[in-house]
Amino acid sequence: MSGTIDLERVRLETGVTQDRVYVNNARMSPSPRPVLEAVQAIQERAWREGWMGLDQPGIMARARTAVADLIGARGTEIAITQSASYSINLIANGIDWQAGENIVITELAYRSVAMSLLRAAQERGLEVRVVPAQDMLLRPEDFRKHLDNRTRLVVATMQPMFCGVPQPVAEIGRVVREHSNALYCINATQAVGQRPVDVRAFDCDFLFGTARKWLRGPRGIGFLYVREPLIPQMRPTYMGYPASLWTGPQSYQIVDSIDRLHLGDYPYASLVELTGAIRYAMDIGVEKIYQRNQHLGKAARLALREVRGLELYDLTHGVMGTVPVNVRNVPAEVAVAKLEQRGIIACVAYEENALLGLRKIGQRELIRVSLHYYNTEAEIERLAKALGDIAIEGAR
Ligand SMILES: Cc1ncc(COP(=O)(O)O)c(C=O)c1O
Structure with a gap:
């Protein structure tokens, strides 16, 4: 592959992209079909x-x-x-x-x-x-x-x-x-x-x-x-x-x-x-993956910043694919379950696994969204919309 990543091909070779938005790569990511x-x-x-x-x-x-x-x-x-x-x-x-x-x-x-x-x-x-x-x-x-x-x-x-x-x-x-x-x-x-x-x-x-x-x-x-x-x-x-x-x-x-x-x-x-x-x-090229994950990480933060009721935590420095976010007044576990009902797979980052870091930002749990090169801007939009809806439901 030269130039940009062949998204069509990598998505076709990644079954989990077919009927859900898989943004759980920091936890685990399925192997490509070949x-x-x-x-x-x-x-x-x-x-x-x-x-x-x-x-x-x-x-x-x-x-x-x-x-x-x-x-x-x-x-x-x-x-x-x-x-x-x-x-x-x-x-x-x-x-x-x-x-x-x-x-x-x-x-x-x-x-x-x-x-x-x-x-x-x-x-x-x-x-x-x-x-x-x-x-x-x-x-x-x-x-x-x-x-x-x-x-x-x-x-x-x-x-x-x-x-x-x-x-x-x-x-x-x-x-x-x-x-x-x-x-x-x-x-x-x-x-x-x-x-x-x-x-x-x-x-x-x-x-x-x-x-x-x-x-x-x-x-x-x-x-x-x-x-x-x-x-x-x-x-x-x-x-x-x-x-x-x-x-x-x-x-x-x-x-x-x-x-x-x-x-x-x-x-x-x-x-x-x-x-x-x-x-x-x-074969894809790690440098290309790096560029793409930085791009997706930025795009996700920009999209989620526009959504009312969300808290974002790492906006000061450069970013990669992992996006920590919370929905105000909704526990991370509840929000992740609600995302799953909408076909979006993320996970919870618990304080017990990174005690010092999470204490530093004063959170016991975070929703951990983690985007990899095969994710798309359209999926980020779907994620932002879903989190926005969960924030509205939570505020009721
Ligand atoms: C930064 C970091 N180090 C180590 C580990 C542990 O990896 P493993 O499950 O392969 O032991 C994890 C798992 O989430 C991690 O995120």
Whole structure:
């Protein structure tokens, strides 16, 4: 595809667009039809021939290479995980923490990031410091005040789970490098698939994400990038056959490769789906998706600003596809159910998943509308009209 995105084609290949307005991509997004056809083909072959002849190492290698191509890494730096939460736990359990060190997270952190690191801190005698966000934007200079020579890890969010403000992760990385010896980790879960990701440009040590959201891949798969020289230093959380060599009755060796973070069997059909989803996004062009999602994010805010009875929360800085909104006097859960009755699929963002960020804006729940490249202006109009009607019903 050249020029703009072939909307007709991508919508045809996305069944959920046929009879509803699907604006739930920050939570999960269905795989495109050609990707599912590739999965069906491999399942079919396994049914006919058994899995043994299906080049499972090749399937795994292609999935790692696809992730690596997408984020500017090498396949040998990619661990396939079960989720983003699993990935951050591999980091929290994998670093040889020393008591007295500190970890820097941010007010935009997702629950699993905070939980895994708070637990590590409590168990290992570490301190967790929190960089504030101003109008939902992290300022690189604010990291400086939180760094010192005991800072071991900094985790920044590339795209918060509850709002659309893209975070300046490359600039944050520069501040981290200049003012500390800390490891730098980026949570790209809400960015990968809707915004270019480049681990070399970000100069990060770790980066992780998940397949089912903006990448439009399978459920239950995530990935973790670890910068090559760090890999042999990562302590595996679990010990299974990919990670180890059984060298004697009382001895074993942990492999030096990224396989040290792998455990047991993998969902090979889902690896095919992940590879296909990444190639599909790259064929469209991540830069084009980025432009389109920015455009749709702006268009949605402009449309919703005109609707009486709505509250919008992230109008100050640049935006991506996620739009946090509430209908005054209508709980988010009720509004989302009413949207669903009208054929519009969004979801609720709960405080418990982004405690610090939602407390900052004083909301326990938000309606999370999240638009991806295949959504249209006409769908935004339908959404605005529906939310307007819900506001009128709520006010009665
Ligand atoms: C920013 C962010 N990080 C991490 C996660 C957790 O992803 P997973 O379900 O793959 O563990 C989410 C899920 O919504 C998220 O939005």
